[in-house]
Amino acid sequence: MADQSSRERFKEWLDRQAQLRPDGSYLIRPVPLTRMVFQVNAATKDRWVSFLLAFRRYGVIAAILSIPISDGQIWAIALSIAALWIAFYGGLYVILRKSPRVPADRWVGPAVVGPPLMFSRRRYLISIVGAVFVAVFFGYFGWYGNNTANGPYQWVYLGLSALMVWCAVRAAINYSRAKPEAHSR
Numbered sequence: 001m002a003d004q005s006s007r008e009r010f011k012e013w014l015d016r017q018a019q020l021r022p023d024g025s026y027l028i029r030p031v032p033l034t035r036m037v038f039q040v041n042a043a044t045k046d047r048w049v050s051f052l053l054a055f056r057r058y059g060v061i062a063a064i065l066s067i068p069i070s071d072g073q074i075w076a077i078a079l080s081i082a083a084l085w086i087a088f089y090g091g092l093y094v095i096l097r098k099s100p101r102v103p104a105d106r107w108v109g110p111a112v113v114g115p116p117l118m119f120s121r122r123r124y125l126i127s128i129v130g131a132v133f134v135a136v137f138f139g140y141f142g143w144y145g146n147n148t149a150n151g152p153y154q155w156v157y158l159g160l161s162a163l164m165v166w167c168a169v170r171a172a173i174n175y176s177r178a179k180p181e182a183h184s185r
Contacts, residue, residue, distance in 0.1 A: 006119065007053060007057075010053065010056070011049060011053060014048075014049045014052060014053075015049065017029065018040075018045050018048075018049075019107070019108060021039070024041075024042070025039050025040060025041055025042075026039070026040050026041070026042065026044075026045045027039055027040075027102065027106060027107055028040055028045060028048060029107065030048065030092045030096060031092070035104040036101065036104075037101065037102050037103070037104050037106060037107045038096050038099040038100070038101055038102065039099060039100050039101075039102045039106075040096065040099045044095065044096070044098075044099055047095050048092075048095050048096070051091050051092070051095055055087070055088060055091060059084055059087070059088070062080070062084060063080070063081075063084060066080035066081075074156065119174070119178065120178065121175055121178045124171050124172075124174050124175035124178060125175060127167070127168075127171040128168050128171045128172055128175065131164045131165070131167040131168035131171060132164070132165075132168050134160075134164045135161045135162075135164035135165045135168065136161075138157045138158070138160040138161035138164060139157070139158065139161035141154070141157040142154045142155070142156075142157030142158035142159075142160075142161055143158070
């Protein structure tokens with residue numbers, strides 16, 4: 001497992017999310033923590049997994065690129081978030097359009113089977129340092145926003161700073177739960 005990439009681990013986790021039925025079909029929950037359950041064949045399950053892997057990669061890239069392109073305009077950021085949501089749910093609709101929706105009580109077992117990804121402690125440590133750095137950066141602009149041209153956006157910057165602090169805390173929790181690697185101290 002140590003030699004697997006995060007993409008391969010995420011693919012295995014998604015494969016475990018699909019529950020195999022006795023007739024050879026699968027039950028999937030395309031959106032976790034909802035009651036939507038679809039019965040799909042093996043080819044549709046593989047397309048669902050491939051779509052989520054691709055959306056995970058390109059959706060993050062699009063989200064990161066949309067922030068500097070929006071030039072601090074709230075409506076542009078909201079528009080890019082809406083476009084990502086439409087792309088996600090539209091992609092799920094295209095993949096699952098011919099799959100029957102089944103009652104939620106046919107879903108057996110927990111909605112989540114194990115953690116989606118377990119990274120190394122080093123990666124969590126890098127995430128903690130990066131999130132704290134970004135939180136300080138946004139916090140600076142949020143705190144001193146009244147004295148600069150960014151005055152109207154001070155609450156947005158403070159909100160983003162709080163979000164980064166929350167991400168740092170989650171990464172610290174995962175850091176404490178991750179198993180040390182053999183070559184680490």
